[in-house]
Amino acid sequence: AQKVTQAQTEISVVEKEDVTLDCVYETRDTTYYLFWYKQPPSGELVFLIRRNSFDEQNEISGRYSWNFQKSTSSFNFTITASQVVDSAVYFCALIGTGRRALTFGSGTRLQVQP
Amino acid sequence: SQTIHQWPATLVQPVGSPLSLECTVEGTSNPNLYWYRQAAGRGLQLLFYSVGIGQISSEVPQNLSASRPQDRQFILSSKKLLLSDSGFYLCAWDRGGAYNEQFFGPGTRLTVL
Numbered sequence: 123a124q125k126v127t128q129a130q131t132e133i134s135v136v137e138k139e140d141v142t143l144d145c146v147y148e149t150r151d152t153t154y155y156l157f158w159y160k161q162p163p164s165g166e167l168v169f170l171i172r173r174n175s176f177d178e179q180n181e182i183s184g185r186y187s188w189n190f191q192k193s194t195s196s197f198n199f200t201i202t203a204s205q206v207v208d209s210a211v212y213f214c215a216l217i218g219t220g221r222r223a224l225t226f227g228s229g230t231r232l233q234v235q236p
Numbered sequence: 237s238q239t240i241h242q243w244p245a246t247l248v249q250p251v252g253s254p255l256s257l258e259c260t261v262e263g264t265s266n267p268n269l270y271w272y273r274q275a276a277g278r279g280l281q282l283l284f285y286s287v288g289i290g291q292i293s294s295e296v297p298q299n300l301s302a303s304r305p306q307d308r309q310f311i312l313s314s315k316k317l318l319l320s321d322s323g324f325y326l327c328a329w330d331r332g333g334a335y336n337e338q339f340f341g342p343g344t345r346l347t348v349l
Binding site: 157159164165213222223 | 268270278279280282285287293295324326328336337338339340341342343345
């Protein structure tokens with residue numbers, strides 16, 4: 123079975139603060155992919171990143187960075203110098219070998235206050 | 237570029253009424269298609285997926301059904317809605333194959349009264 127846990131239900135920060143969203147996953151598959159999606163108030167899910175299980179190199183894209191650690195089964199997402207536009211619900215997701223669809227975590231609601 | 241459309245954007249229906257939600261994808265061919273439901277304040281639950289015309293797999297048994305009459309069209313239906321069917325319904329597509337990122341439509345917010 124696959125499972126994704128996002129223990130932080132809601133996080134509130136002030137603009138320009140850094141914030142890390144945690145994601146812990148469980149899978150017995152040796153090959154799998156991890157994803158992060160952003161869901162702004164409009165509701166549409168926006169794809170942010172895909173990372174495969176063989177690539178533990180951290181990735182940075184502008185103010186966003188991702189830390190993948192297989193040893194702790196975690197794929198954490200950090201926003202540096204947060205902005206009000208970052209306010210959204212963020213979902214971590216997993217897909218494993220031979221599976222057809224993503225297993226999503228329950229999401230973390232990020233509120234960035236001006 | 238690819239785009240995905242869903243309609244209607246919002247819908248209010250009485251209990252026991254039928255349902256038809258439509259999703260279409262443009263700019264790609266032979267996509268995998270998916271229907272998810274997101275209950276208020278919760279994560280996404282996969283309802284159906286399709287790897288081709290007429291091929292539907294159900295993840296969760298319930299009073300909903302799905303059909304794929306054309307390559308880039310995916311329809312979610314119900315003959316009689318329940319209160320518990322209320323939620324935010326999202327359609328998604330990916331390129332096919334394995335492990336590809338899914339791209340989501342704008343969603344339909346369904347309220348069953």
